[in-house]
Amino acid sequence: PELDLELGSSTQTSHRLLAYSDALLSIIATVMILPVAHTKIHPDQKLGESVQQLLLTKIAVYLMTFLIVTVAWAAHVRLFQVIELIDDVLALLNLACMMIITFLPYTFSLMASFPGVPFGIFLFSVCAVVIGLIQAVIVVYGFYHPHLLNQQIQVSENQNFYKRHILKIILRGPALCFLAAIFSFFFIPLSYLLLGLVIVFPHLSRFITWCKTKIVGHRDEEEASYSLETFSFYLSEPLSKERVEAFSDGVYAIVATLLILDICEDNVPDPREVGEKFHGSLLEALSEYGPNYLAYFGSFVTIGLLWFVHHSLFLYVTKATRLMGLLNILSLAFIGGLPLAYQLTSEFAEKSHNEIEAIQVSCVITFFASIFQFAIWTTALLHERETLHPFARYGGKEHAFMFAKLALYPCVSLGAFFLTCLLSEFSTEIFHLMQIVIPFAFLALRIFVRISLTVIKSVMSLSRRKVV
Amino acid sequence: PELDLELGSSTQTSHRLLAYSDALLSIIATVMILPVAHTKIHPDQKLGESVQQLLLTKIAVYLMTFLIVTVAWAAHVRLFQVIELIDDVLALLNLACMMIITFLPYTFSLMASFPGVPFGIFLFSVCAVVIGLIQAVIVVYGFYHPHLLNQQIQVSENQNFYKRHILKIILRGPALCFLAAIFSFFFIPLSYLLLGLVIVFPHLSRFITWCKTKIVGHRDEEEASYSLETFSFYLSEPLSKERVEAFSDGVYAIVATLLILDICEDNVPDPREVGEKFHGSLLEALSEYGPNYLAYFGSFVTIGLLWFVHHSLFLYVTKATRLMGLLNILSLAFIGGLPLAYQLTSEFAEKSHNEIEAIQVSCVITFFASIFQFAIWTTALLHERETLHPFARYGGKEHAFMFAKLALYPCVSLGAFFLTCLLSEFSTEIFHLMQIVIPFAFLALRIFVRISLTVIKSVMSLSRRKVV
Numbered sequence: 001p002e003l004d005l006e007l008g009s010s011t012q013t014s015h016r017l018l019a020y021s022d023a024l025l026s027i028i029a030t031v032m033i034l035p036v037a038h039t040k041i042h043p044d045q046k047l048g049e050s051v052q053q054l055l056l057t058k059i060a061v062y063l064m065t066f067l068i069v070t071v072a073w074a075a076h077v078r079l080f081q082v083i084e085l086i087d088d089v090l091a092l093l094n095l096a097c098m099m100i101i102t103f104l105p106y107t108f109s110l111m112a113s114f115p116g117v118p119f120g121i122f123l124f125s126v127c128a129v130v131i132g133l134i135q136a137v138i139v140v141y142g143f144y145h146p147h148l149l150n151q152q153i154q155v156s157e158n159q160n161f162y163k164r165h166i167l168k169i170i171l172r173g174p175a176l177c178f179l180a181a182i183f184s185f186f187f188i189p190l191s192y193l194l195l196g197l198v199i200v201f202p203h204l205s206r207f208i209t210w211c212k213t214k215i216v217g218h219r220d221e222e223e224a225s226y227s228l229e230t231f232s233f234y235l236s237e238p239l240s241k242e243r244v245e246a247f248s249d250g251v252y253a254i255v256a257t258l259l260i261l262d263i264c265e266d267n268v269p270d271p272r273e274v275g276e277k278f279h280g281s282l283l284e285a286l287s288e289y290g291p292n293y294l295a296y297f298g299s300f301v302t303i304g305l306l307w308f309v310h311h312s313l314f315l316y317v318t319k320a321t322r323l324m325g326l327l328n329i330l331s332l333a334f335i336g337g338l339p340l341a342y343q344l345t346s347e348f349a350e351k352s353h354n355e356i357e358a359i360q361v362s363c364v365i366t367f368f369a370s371i372f373q374f375a376i377w378t379t380a381l382l383h384e385r386e387t388l389h390p391f392a393r394y395g396g397k398e399h400a401f402m403f404a405k406l407a408l409y410p411c412v413s414l415g416a417f418f419l420t421c422l423l424s425e426f427s428t429e430i431f432h433l434m435q436i437v438i439p440f441a442f443l444a445l446r447i448f449v450r451i452s453l454t455v456i457k458s459v460m461s462l463s464r465r466k467v468v
Numbered sequence: 469p470e471l472d473l474e475l476g477s478s479t480q481t482s483h484r485l486l487a488y489s490d491a492l493l494s495i496i497a498t499v500m501i502l503p504v505a506h507t508k509i510h511p512d513q514k515l516g517e518s519v520q521q522l523l524l525t526k527i528a529v530y531l532m533t534f535l536i537v538t539v540a541w542a543a544h545v546r547l548f549q550v551i552e553l554i555d556d557v558l559a560l561l562n563l564a565c566m567m568i569i570t571f572l573p574y575t576f577s578l579m580a581s582f583p584g585v586p587f588g589i590f591l592f593s594v595c596a597v598v599i600g601l602i603q604a605v606i607v608v609y610g611f612y613h614p615h616l617l618n619q620q621i622q623v624s625e626n627q628n629f630y631k632r633h634i635l636k637i638i639l640r641g642p643a644l645c646f647l648a649a650i651f652s653f654f655f656i657p658l659s660y661l662l663l664g665l666v667i668v669f670p671h672l673s674r675f676i677t678w679c680k681t682k683i684v685g686h687r688d689e690e691e692a693s694y695s696l697e698t699f700s701f702y703l704s705e706p707l708s709k710e711r712v713e714a715f716s717d718g719v720y721a722i723v724a725t726l727l728i729l730d731i732c733e734d735n736v737p738d739p740r741e742v743g744e745k746f747h748g749s750l751l752e753a754l755s756e757y758g759p760n761y762l763a764y765f766g767s768f769v770t771i772g773l774l775w776f777v778h779h780s781l782f783l784y785v786t787k788a789t790r791l792m793g794l795l796n797i798l799s800l801a802f803i804g805g806l807p808l809a810y811q812l813t814s815e816f817a818e819k820s821h822n823e824i825e826a827i828q829v830s831c832v833i834t835f836f837a838s839i840f841q842f843a844i845w846t847t848a849l850l851h852e853r854e855t856l857h858p859f860a861r862y863g864g865k866e867h868a869f870m871f872a873k874l875a876l877y878p879c880v881s882l883g884a885f886f887l888t889c890l891l892s893e894f895s896t897e898i899f900h901l902m903q904i905v906i907p908f909a910f911l912a913l914r915i916f917v918r919i920s921l922t923v924i925k926s927v928m929s930l931s932r933r934k935v936v
Binding site for chain 1: 480484485487488491492495496499500502505510556559563565567572573574577579581582585587588713714716717718721724725726727728729731732733734735736737739742749754764765768770772773775776779782783798801827906907910914922929
């Protein structure tokens with residue numbers, strides 16, 4: 001009894017542990033864009049070739065890291081929806097788990113550099129298995145001390161069912177990785193296939209279930225009663241909105257700060273060079289970097305405003321379904337690509353041949369980042385009763401305003417893309433103009449929406465009057 | 469009225485805006501350690517010289533950035549304690565403010581590279597003035613729409629007093645910077661002096677007030693009645709605990725993730741070299757990096773456990789006084805230095821002459837990071853009624869346990885430092901042993917504390933019995 005009391009007093013809410021884990025996971029997911037962005041592209045080289053040669057492996061590492069970390073993050077969210085309170089042992093176990101997750105990018109780097117050597121994929125699989133085992137220990141520890149569990153599970157008679165269910169979710173990936181580790185010594189392509197399966201599995205299984213219910217039309221009686229209990233807990237609120245926000249904030253914040261790091265490392269002139277080349281005038285030396293500063297502010301504004309749109313969107317969202325979570329992660333993967341866009345557009349200073357390509361890549365990245373945000377909104381509208389606040393549903397003024405906010409970036413980036421195709425000589429001017437106009441567009445958006453709504457209303461009332 | 473209604477409906481809680489700002493500010497404060505850590509030190513060079521030559525300016529940039537960003541962060545905390553709700557305009561203004569804050573490290577880089585040229589300090593001052601102006605606009609906007617303000621200020625009759633007070637706090641720094649900008653063209657040392665004043669001013673003014681009250685013994689009647697209203701709002705809860713935690717989490721998270729970036733960039737062998745030097749054996753090539761992996765896991769464990777101690781400490785803290793905030797920032801500044809410690813200790817692979825120095829620098833950084841955490845605890849104990857939860861106060865079991873947790877790292881790092889002085893031949897072994905033992909020490913701490921408490925109790929009861 002004394003032992004229990006003592007454990008009880010050391011029980012803590014998991015809020016800060018989760019915030020810290022979210023910050024760690026979001027940074028680790030995004031930070032691998034740095035080696036991509038730092039790949040030096042010779043200004044005389046055509047971007048088309050150099051992208052293929054230099055960037056491809058690094059982009060692959062970035063994407064693999066991003067996707068696998070988001071899978072780990074989703075499992076982590078699921079795990080700590082079951083275990084709501086923590087103690088010191090769980091905090092330390094979670095830290096151990098985080099340490100191994102942060103090591104994953106290195107295994108990907110090895111895989112990308114040595115695709116034919118089994119060691120990279122073997123190391124990755126071992127890490128994944130260890131992560132799975134630590135998380136399983138967390139689950140077992142949690143069910144051994146039931147006061148740490150979610151209230152709903154604590155009072156449930158079916159605790160063992162929940163335990164098995166959550167263990168299944170957590171150990172599914174590591175089991176596949178265990179197979180991959182074994183096969184890596186015999187037949188590497190199969191290992192890579194299994195690795196790919198780990199990433200798509202949660203979405204694939206969900207998609208298959210969805211198809212099945214669409215085709216069969218109804219579920220078996222037994223299955224329905226079986227899944228009823230799970231439904232109330234796992235499916236209706238699969239990702240807590242708070243943690244989706246925390247993870248997204250981490251990605252936006254790290255991407256915004258990586259930019260200044262580049263500026264500080266690349267754009268401080270060498271004192272000797274200033275003395276010789278610019279006759280000691282620092283201002284003259286710095287004016288060489290003008291386009292870099294423009295690119296910096298342009299990229300920062302883009303990231304900031306996309307965060308602003310995301311923020312506005314999630315104010316209206318009450319629950320994030322799995323599909324919305326997936327779309328959000330895809331949007332974030334492109335947000336993570338923005339430092340690359342910055343690097344490309346900041347090369348303007350060197351008058352390279354790749355101006356148009358650089359601008360077009362930037363436009364494409366911005367377009368996809370923003371269109372996936374738009375997709376989150378449309379998906380939310382499909383289930384608006386569950387997912388949206390009442391005043392953001394169809395027809396309201398806020399609805400129109402939200403729509404305009406979300407549509408701005410996709411429209412502008414698409415427009416800029418096609419304009420640079422048509423007017424290739426003015427591509428730089430078009431790009432800079434776009435970057436300067438957009439913040440003001442956001443400020444004026446509310447007024448613009450109000451005017452257009454008034455116009456629509458008056459037109460409609462006019463047409464009605466005519467009918468009468 | 470319609471305008472008001474519309475503004476009302478677009479009013480939002482500021483929670484997520486603040487979380488995002490905290491993440492941005494903590495990352496920007498810490499990220500400048502990367503250029504320090506990436507400074508290549510030639511293995512044949514003595515660390516003593518190379519530290520002086522290469523690192524000093526970069527460390528200065530890091531520390532200046534860290535301190536000035538924490539000052540900006542403190543002003544930001546103060547500002548959004550007054551303004552509790554936000555709308556779109558405030559969100560965009562805050563983003564603009566963040567953009568300029570992230571640009572500050574660049575101005576420091578210029579200052580460090582060109583200490584004699586006025587442009588660096590001029591640029592910094594201009595940025596600081598613009599930040600101050602944007603924040604002043606936020607204040608004015610907030611007081612123009614009183615429904616956005618803190619409840620206490622909304623009902624107060626003295627709104628104008630509050631407005632002036634918060635404007636004074638926010639514009640104090642920028643006013644000094646404005647002077648610095650002017651003097652930068654005439655007499656640069658004065659500019660640097662003013663800049664230093666911006667950093668220490670908040671603490672200095674507080675210290676002077678404290679001294680005054682100690683010496684005079686009591687305040688003037690008039691002053692007391694004047695400050696009564698401020699006291700209840702500004703001084704008793706000067707930094708919200710939540711934001712101190714969020715800022716600290718950001719620093720710990722970015723420091724932990726910067727490590728893997730180094731591993732990924734430096735420790736992936738070149739495929740050609742593997743083929744030629746190691747006869748195609750990747751495993752053999754990687755075994756060269758053994759000490760790097762050890763250093764990585766050692767550093768990650770240190771950061772993770774220091775976060776764990778910080779987390780445990782703030783579970784017991786109910787309010788963070790200004791002095792506790794300052795100590796926390798000093799602790800974080802040393803935490804930010806840990807990537808440097810990692811870089812130094814990971815150089816062991818190259819059998820450099822600097823082994824002992826590297827270990828000693830690491831020990832010193834760890835010691836200061838942990839001793840300032842300990843200082844937060846002792847400061848909290850001085851005002852334990854206001855700052856601590858009841859069960860963490862003097863005498864409890866949890867109190868003894870907290871004490872042991874906080875004392876572990878200072879003791880171990882100090883011990884390792886002196887051991888390396890005495891047994892300089894085994895310095896590497898001592899360091900690695902320390903890194904491996906500490907996590908287990910944390911796990912066993914609770915048992916250890918219980919045993920020692922039982923021993924103390926029995927000894928005391930024995931001695932009492934003898935007396936009786």
